[in-house]
Amino acid sequence: MNQDRLRLDLADLADEVTPVDLRDRALRTSRRLGIQRAVVTSAAALAVLAAATGTALAIRPDGQAPAPAVPSVTSTPPPSEASPPPSAEPSRTASASPSTTTGGGPASVAIGRLFYGPTPTGDDTSAAGYLWSYEPGSPPTRLAKLPRLAAILNAAVSPDGRRVAWVDPDDNLRVADVDGDNPRKLTPGGHRQVERDCWTPVWSPDSRRLTISVVLRPEPAPAWEKGVVELNTGTYTRLAGIKGCHPLWSADGTVLAYADGEGRVAVNRPDGSAEKLIPGVGGSGARSSFDVASISPDGSRLALLLRKPDEPAGDVARELDANAVIDTRTGRQVDLPLGGRTLRQAWFGADGRLVARVNAGDHNVLVLIGADGRKISESREPAALKDLQILQLAD
Amino acid sequence: MDPLLSEFDSFVRTRTPALLRSAYLLTGDQHLAEDLVQSALARTHRSWGRLHDSGNAEAYTRKIMYHLQVSWWRRRRVAEAMPGDLPESRGGDSGPDHAQQITLRLTLRAALARLSTKQRAVLVLRFFEDRSEVEAAEMLGVTVGTVKSQTSKALTKLRTVAPELADLYVTEGSAR
Missing domain, CATH: 1.10.10.10 (Winged helix-like DNA-binding domain superfamily/Winged helix DNA-binding domain)
Structure with missing residues (x-):
């Protein structure tokens, strides 16, 4: 190949780009990075953090990022790691907190205990991201107070519903009881920082281990390594051969599923030794997916967000919305008995049941579907939970 | 205006066109290129206190840009859809x-x-x-x-x- 010609043609191709002024956008992103760093040192910063949903959420290929409601910033202080935190009155009340008196349909104990957290688009502008639990027949319960960004991006409740893991704004891995008691900071394999956007913490089915991605080297030349840490002993095992984001671990312990970031979805053994791509998702297919939400106990079905070719792909931040359940062997979509209603989220229980969350105007409805695919019952979700997202369906 | 911010402004406005050209070749898409340069510039801004008089600001920004592009989850669906996406005519010949x-x-x-x-x-x-x-x-x-x-x-x-x-x-x- 004539490399001089290649040089000329690359230069010609580069002429296609339209110059734009990125000054204000760069400063806004910089400010969000600063807020994330400042938040651990000042409670005053928390109210601002609630408005700025974080860098990862702000970077979208279509340029239509949810514009963070950073309070009227017209100039940015000189950059410094020691920048004073933005002044703002901390919000002490969770303004959009689900009311314990709202909603409540017919009790359906079979659905089980659901855990909820904030969404990037929720109306809640309070500083913290609270974890909630809800079981049909009982009012929602407010649990641990987490950094809002962590609650949105990476908080994960253990399958037994006892503990929550998250990555704080300083990239530290933390674990606590779901009510916030007994907080611990973990350093898997001696690494102080873990990844918080892509390979986010995920619990093993026995709720004793977490798969995480440790930061081997920070910016400007970052490097990560995936691994599994045992909570009781601290034992850390490196995971090789896996490239992807947003892992799910099947209840029988045999399957890890994850999005590969190119629109495909893979299923693999937990040791990374047998990766298979799900047919018909990504590649030249008409559907792609960058966000997987829940996996059936044996890894045969997956709840995920499928996108058509003309849909913006979003960014690395996790999305737990699901618009389909597919068979992981064939890629075929599984019919759900939803009566034509739009699926918002879908969570598998350890026994194979599926809780489908569908839109019903000012509230959502939880549809309980058996492992055989038949509808068992429905339950009206309290309207106060409408703007939260389900993070886990506990055993 | 803060002198450091003024220097950063000047850096951004003079170097963004060149950074965007590289970013466009890396991503194949105007919006992705803008996102990439914006993200790299934001990190440069965070470190401007030590970078501004080093003469290395552009090298630092480019390094960040390449690492973000290679290491990050960069969704290529837009880029892969490009073959059918005709560029706008620039007029002229x-x-x-x-x-x-x-x-x-x-x-x-x-x-x-x-x-x-x-x-x-x-x-x-x-x-x-x-x-x-x-x-x-x-x-x-x-x-x-x-x-x-x-x-x-x-x-x-x-x-x-x-x-x-x-x-x-x-x-x-x-x-x-």
Whole structure:
């Protein structure tokens, strides 16, 4: 190949780009990075953090990022790691907190205990991201107070519903009881920082281990390594051969599923030794997916967000919305008995049941579907939970 | 205005066009290129206190940019959809040479979209920015051997996915 010609043609191709002024956008992103760093040192910063949903959420290929409601910033202080935190009155009340008196349909104990957290688009502008639990027949319960960004991006409740893991704004891995008691900071394999956007913490089915991605080297030349840490002993095992984001671990312990970031979805053994791509998702297919939400106990079905070719792909931040359940062997979509209603989220229980969350105007409805695919019952979700997202369906 | 901010403004406004050109070749998309440069500039801004008088601000920004592009979850669906996405005409010459150049550009753009992010990065570093193998390795945080092998793979893949491009280059090259 004539490399001089290649040089000329690359230069010609580069002429296609339209110059734009990125000054204000760069400063806004910089400010969000600063807020994330400042938040651990000042409670005053928390109210601002609630408005700025974080860098990862702000970077979208279509340029239509949810514009963070950073309070009227017209100039940015000189950059410094020691920048004073933005002044703002901390919000002490969770303004959009689900009311314990709202909603409540017919009790359906079979659905089980659901855990909820904030969404990037929720109306809640309070500083913290609270974890909630809800079981049909009982009012929602407010649990641990987490950094809002962590609650949105990476908080994960253990399958037994006892503990929550998250990555704080300083990239530290933390674990606590779901009510916030007994907080611990973990350093898997001696690494102080873990990844918080892509390979986010995920619990093993026995709720004793977490798969995480440790930061081997920070910016400007970052490097990560995936691994599994045992909570009781601290034992850390490196995971090789896996490239992807947003892992799910099947209840029988045999399957890890994850999005590969190119629109495909893979299923693999937990040791990374047998990766298979799900047919018909990504590649030249008409559907792609960058966000997987829940996996059936044996890894045969997956709840995920499928996108058509003309849909913006979003960014690395996790999305737990699901618009389909597919068979992981064939890629075929599984019919759900939803009566034509739009699926918002879908969570598998350890026994194979599926809780489908569908839109019903000012509230959502939880549809309980058996492992055989038949509808068992429905339950009206309290309207106060409408703007939260389900993070886990506990055993 | 704060002198540091004023310096940063000046840096952004003078260097953004060049950064965007590289970012466009890396991503194949205007919006992705803007996102990439914006993210890199934001990190440069965070470190401006120590960068501003070092003379290394652009190198730092480019390094961040390449790492974000190669390491991040960069969703390539937009880029992969590009082959059917005709560029807007810039007007001017519309003769046969211009039409041929447009076709060539389309083909090259589509072919680049088929490369991995790392292969694309080494091609841009080596043949657009004219970096040496050592410089490219330093920029990407990999060995020179990796740069060599990725460059070779990238050129082979270009030939494979766009044989007409390779034919054209070879024909024109041999005629010189």
